[in-house]
Amino acid sequence: MTSDGPVYRAPREWTRLHAVSPLLGGWAVLGIVLAYVIHQRLPDWVAGDEGGWDFFDQFPLLGLIIAAALGFAATLAISVWQWRRTEFRIGDDAVYLRHGIVTQQQRQARLDRLQAVDVVQPLLARLFGFAALSVQVAGGEGSSVELKFLRLGDAEALRNEILYLAAGLRSGEAPPAPAGGEDDAGGAGASSLRDLAADRARAFERPEDVLTGRERVRTAVAAAEEREVYRVPFGRLVLSTLFSGPAVFVVLAPLTGILATVFLKIDVLGGVLAAIGTSLFAIIGALGALLGFFWTRINGGFGFTAALSADGLRLRHGLMETRRQTVPPGRVQAIRLHQPLLWRGQDWWRITLNVAGYGATDEAVSVLHPVATREEALTAVWLVLPDLGEPDPYGTLGYALHGTGAEGGFLASPERARRLDPFQWRFRGVRATERALLIRRGRWSRELMIVPHERTQSLGLTQGPLRRSLRLANVEVHSTAGPVTPVAAHLDLDDAIALLDAQAARAGEGRRRQTPEQWMTAVGLAPAAPAGPSASSAPSAPEGDPHG
Known part of the structure; x- marks a missing residue:
């Protein structure tokens, strides 16, 4: 279906955010004023204290309105000033942002370090057809670029071109053909991406209609086709x-x-x-x-959908604030599957990720699946780690999720660890596959952490006085900031030292083997491949889970 509306393009020249941005961002001051008044007056109101004479006692509603109006006017004036001093543009290698009221600063988000691109629509912005664009890059705290606010079509166009350029492509360029066979291009995972990326290199040649919520917009750079993989009821x-x-x-x-x-x-x-x-x-x-816990879970998981595209993993979710996330392939630093005690009857799992750029406090946006069946959990792991380096990956994951002791080839805690960890020592285990390290723990509340070898930041071995007396040690796998903290605890000291040395070697080999940052160029997705499948078809998980 083709629309007669405008074609949205990412700006190559310095451009301001939309003029409505100061209004969309200024309403928060009303909540601040209201919270301040409640904090100052609520104890007296609850106690029935009529003492003291001030403006709020005589005219409480009028005083609140005046205070809110003055606060909003001041915030709006500052926001307008800041808006006039904020500009952005996109280049072939980065997204540039310059801002600052007193001191002008310029920041850039390098596209070869791109971790994720999010299109976020808070409720007020969604009602009027606007969105914020968040570009997350590796590089530590404060390295991301956030653009608040753009027209929805502008945000979609900018996201599409960012993802296209981050893949290593340029305007009018086609990706190179693979140097070798299908295995050289990355295995089954890359093959699926190749199917989806059949016409990705021709994205600059035609506008494409993009359905975004209530409206359909046309972007100059076509979005990659996608397959929906799962949707949370x-x-x-x-x-x-x-x-x-x-x-x-x-x-x-x-x-x-x-x-x-x-x-x-x-x-x-x-x-x-x-x-x-x-x-x-x-x-x-x-x-x-x-109440915030319940609201966060419902709001963040509402309408949760995961899809696979040539641009990477696409996640959509949100009730009041909608978010469309795109995480390029290979950007996930660690995976955590968690099963609370009361979920065990249904065999449900909550899956979270470490993605560089999101940070340790952003668990709400680091969710891969809010509540997955086991089949969906195995599929979700496949989405971010298509090659586990095992002949029977789903069998290995089955032992990782439900096994005990040395089942499935896991290195378990010795029996003397019972003195420190009487309830779950038997359920702890660690195993290295060719591509990732798997760490499991938990007797009642189960947990599995997966760290790709090349994403290991550093390693550590720790011993407290009690562990030292029992010749036990913990091996810590340091990842980027996020909700996943991989630790293989209470291992035999000799096993822990051997694991530390072996994992350091595997991490080094993984970094030598990993593809360049511009991933599409690296895997050689061929533009002449047949057209990709429809978005309604989903990849099926291999069979063979011994615990199925």
Whole structure:
């Protein structure tokens, strides 16, 4: 379907953000003013204190409106000034941003270090057809570039061209043919990408309509075709949230209070009322954090969809704030599969990632699957690590998820580790495949961490006094900041030293073998391949899981 609307293009000259940006970003001050007034006045209102004469006592609503208006006007003035001093453009090698009110600064996000590109639409921006573009690159804290706000079509066009250039292609260029056979191009994972990238090199030759939410926009650089791999049902998302630890706390806390009052004669209600009377904001903060957990899980997992494209892994999710993430191949630093105790009956798993650029506090955007069945979990691992380096990768992952001891070739903790870790020592294990290191742990709440060898940042061996007395040690695999912290704990000291040396060698070999940053050029996706499959078809996972 072709639209008659404008064709959106990424700007090559210095360009300002959209003029509506100061308005979209200025509304947060209203919440700040409201929070300040509540913090100052709520204790007196709760206590019924009418003492003190000030403007807010006489005209509370009018005073609040005036304070909010003054705050918004001041914020808007600063935002407009900042908007006039902010410009961006794209080049063949980087996205450039210059900004600053007093001191002008220029930053660049190198496309050969690209980690992820996100198109984010907060509720207000989504209502009026705007979006923010976040370009995450490797390089430490503050290395990313965020553009707030652009028209949705401009954001899509900029994202498409960034991903195209980051793959190592240029305008009018075709990627080279593979130097060898299919194995040289990266195996089955690269083959799937090759199918999807059949006409990727011709992206500059024609506009393409892109369906984004409610509207269809035309971008000068075509987006890569994609295959949807999985979609999270809303019912499963809600049920998994209700089976989480905070939900259990909400149910058990009142029951525990009643039992303590009836059988132990403890005045639980009096204690709660005393706590509310003396520390109202502590209670409000705790309730806010508890409700925030549920809201974050529902909002972040709503409509969660994963798809595979030549540009990389595409994730879409969000209720109030929608986010469309694109993570190019090979950018995932570590994977974590976690199964809480109450999820074991359904065999559900939550999968998170370490992606350089997102940071340690961005777990909400580091989710690969909010609640996966085991089949979906194995497929999700395949999406980010197509080649595990095993003849039976799904069998190996089956032992990693549900095995104990030395099952599946894992190196387990020795029996003397029982003295330090009586409940889960038997469930700890580590195994290295040709392409990645697998670390499992957890008896009731299970966990599996996967680190590609070439993504190992550094290694460490640690011993406390108790572990030293038992000749045990931990091997720490240092990754980029994120929700995954890989540690193989309570290993025999000799095994830990051998693992440390072997993993250092594997990491070095992996870095020598890894493809260049411009991944499409490296794998040699051929432009003359037949047209890719439709977006509705999804890759199927290999069979052979012994725990299926």
